[in-house]
Amino acid sequence: MPKMRVAQVPYANGPFELVERDIPEPAAGQVRIKVQACGVCHSDSLTKEGLFPNIEYPRVPGHELIGTVDAIGPGVAGWTTGEPVGVGWHGGHCGHCIPCRHGDTFACATSSLVTGITHDGGYAEYMVAPAESVAHAPPGLTPTEIAPLMCAGITTFNALRNSGAGPGDVVAVLGLGGLGHLGVQFARKLGFKTVAIDRHQDKAPLAEQLGAHHYIDSTATDPAAELQKLGGAKAILATVTSGEAMAAVQDGLSPNGTLMVIGAVPSLSADTMFLLLGRRSIKGWYAGVASDSEDTLLFSQANGVNSMNEIYPLSRAGEAYDRMMSGQARFRVVLTMDE
Ligand SMILES: [Zn+2]
Ligand SMILES: [Zn+2]
Helix, strand or coil: CCEEEEEEECCCCCCCEEEEEECCCCCCCEEEEEEEEEEECCCHHHHHCCCCCCCCCCECCCCCEEEEEEEECCCCCCCCCCCEEEECCECCCCCCCHHHHCCCHHHCCCCCCEECCCECCCCECEEEEEHHHEEECCCCCCHHHHHHHHCHHHHHHHHHHCCCCCCCCEEEEECCCCCHHHHHHHHHHCCCEEEEEECCHHHHHHHHHHCCCEEEECCCCCHHHHHHHCCCEEEEEECCCCHHHHHHHHHHEEEEEEEEECCCCCCCCCCHHHHHHCCCEEEECCCCCHHHHHHHHHHHHHHCCCCCEEEEEHHHHHHHHHHHHHCCCCCEEEEECCC
16 A cells, blocks of 8 residues: 655644555545645634634644545546646535525535645645535646645635735735735735735835735834725735734725634624724625636736745644744745655
């Protein structure tokens, strides 16, 4: 039986273990992927720390992976062995429940599958995935460079393009980390008047390098007031993990503006009078499904959106995870299956 290496979490809050397993066979409806690179996302802490309900251990995390189709299960059409593919957070859907029948497969009511949580993900040399969760990747891209587009990329790109903002509108990106450094690039390339907001003036050169027209240091000024001086933001993309930081910028929205929340925080307070008088809104956004991943990859390739990464081999997955959790990575941590 041919073997593969995976980095697994043995139990909630357990240490990463590099183990050898049999390479899995794809069942009906699945494809097997030879993984080339997998990003390390903050949401992997749900698996590592057991924060997601009913996780079965040992579990292999990873929902930000790029690889090639290696084997195709029975009854699967539309895939070619060897073609480049990616898989993100959305781990599959049933196709027949009410949300699925309305095209909202992201909200599938019967099979809430999440890559690396409900089934094994991409911290591995091989994985099997439901075919509907797999995205075609354009050829010619470098796996370690594009893996973060499968979660950090799709989440920011898809939220921005569904924010209601159009070309020329003021759009702010709150936070310049793994998500935000992509969000600023997408905002600029989507034609928005792009404002980056972070703490401290030393982030200003980075913001400019990523394409921001303006930089706001939230420690030196009131970011909401600064946004209003620019006419107000039609959308604010909140990539931070602080409800207080989100609340501090929401008064920077223009009439009909939307605060797009793409990360979970314990609580978020809202200025309801400001919301209703200006018909403003606060909206959550789910990363997206495989077709959104394909759009993200094609847009990034066509417009030169690049993730800046720190690369670690699979054998150092625990170190890579700690580096991501430290918040010090510039900007995305990516595992490669090459040693
Ligand atoms: Zn993620
Ligand atoms: Zn469904």
